[in-house]
Amino acid sequence: MRLIFVLGLLAMCCQVSAQTVxxxxxxxGQHSTRPLAVTIWYPGEQTGTAESIGENPVFYGISAIRDAVPEKGRFGxxxxxxxxxxxxxxxxWLAANLVQDGFIVAAVDHPGTTSRDHNPLQASQWWQRPKDLSRVLDWLVTESQWQPFLDSRRVAAIGHSMGGWTVMNLIGARFDRELFNRDCQKLPNPRTCGLAGEFGLDVPQPGEPDTLLKDDRIKAVVSLDLGMARGFSPSSLAAIEVPSLILAAGVDIGDLPQQxxxxxxxxxxxxxxRQxxxxxxxxxFSFMQLCKPGAAELLDQEQPGDSIICFDGGERSRVALHQDMYEQISRFLKTVLKD
Incomplete structure (x- = not known):
């Protein structure tokens, strides 16, 4: 009965979203050395049939209208x-909710570090991830079909896990390799230090920049349980002037303590x-999309241990957690990105 109730709430949520998302x-950049697959959610008119976006045997999707006519207005x-x-x-799930708040939301698949794209060379070019977001912003405000509907004074960046590390670079956090390696010698964490070679963090990489990756157009940042934070120099963090919302998971999945x-x-x-x-x-993984019944078993069949993606570890459901997280993020963005 509890599952039926939760699914009913999800269905109602999706029906509302489908009218506007x-x-x-x-x-x-199809002909560049780093093409970027970009996904956009935006306020739209009811000009088509809603479908479940991003759904598969493991995860629920969100209801949206593919290529709907954009709603008139100016959106952050x-x-x-x-x-x-x-x-x-x-x-x-978060993108659909933020559309309800009047935002156009853009997500990028970072080459080399996505679900179906594990490229060691691209993964080791750690600086490309923040630059990917800056490239998407360039495209949105200068070339995209949403250009007439954008308020480019109201820009935020949100990232989960390595994505949180990525967006912190955009507001002036600076990676300090000496600090990172010293910390890994003291506390050899397999979930962060163990990936240092793959991410290109342990030794200097060809083409690595020696300047900040800061993008002054970003006016707010939300970090969702990031990793590798201890590689940022304290002095660069102390100099941050962009408002930041830091959300963390209290249940440690092993070697990733939020403290x-x-x-x-x-x-x-x-x-x-900061908040x-x-x-x-x-x-x-509570910050990720909702798992379907039986999803944990399916994940373990494909890759033993991946069922942890559907683990939350507390009394509240992921539905309830998402609602709380969204409300926190929504209040923060409305306060910081005022018209």
Whole structure:
């Protein structure tokens, strides 16, 4: 009965969203050395049939109208960055809600670190991830079909896990390799330090920039249980002036304690520039989309251990957690990105 009730809530949510959420996908920079697959959710008119977007045997999708006529108006921009080996679907639940708040939301699949694209060379070019988001923003405000509907003064970036690390670069956090390696010698965490070689963090990489990756157009950032935060220099975090919302999972899935990741950000970013909240009953993957019944078993069949993606670890359902998270993010963005 509880499952039926939850699914009923989901259905009602999707019916409401379908009346206003448009959906579009395309590749930008097709002839460049780094083409980017971009997914857009936007306020649209009821000009087509709603479908379940991003649904598969494991995850629920969200209801939207593919290529709907855009609603007239001026809307703020939210850029989304997925975690390591994630994809644009992971934060679709949040994207649909933010459309209801009057945002156009753009997610990018970061080459080399997505679910179906594991490219060691691209993954090691760690600086490309923040640049991907800046490229998407460039395209949105200068070339895209949404250009007439954008308020480019109101731009936020939101990232989960490695995506949280990615968006922090955009507001001035600076990776310090010496600090990172020293910390990994002291605390050899397999979930962060163990990936240092794959991410190109342990030794200098060809083409690596020596300047900040900051994008001054970003006016707000939301970090969702990020990792590798201890590689950011304290001085660069102390100099951050862009308002930041740091959300963390209190249930440790193993070797990713929030006190040493999200807590590290909160300790070093000026208190008047950040908000910090720990969801004690959430785990790292609670920020991702909703799992279907039997999803954990399916995930383990494909890759033993992946069932952890559907683990939350507390009394509240992921539906309830998402509602709480969305309300927190919505209040933050409405406060910071005022008209």
């Amino acid at each position: 448009g959906f579009h996908q395309q590749v930008i 921009i939210v850029l989304l960055s997925h975690g390591y080996r994630g994809n644009w679907r992971n934060l679709n 040493m990741e999200s807590g590290y950000l909160a300790d070093h970013i000026p208190e008047n520039k 910090y909240r720990v969801y004690e009953d959430a785990a790292h």
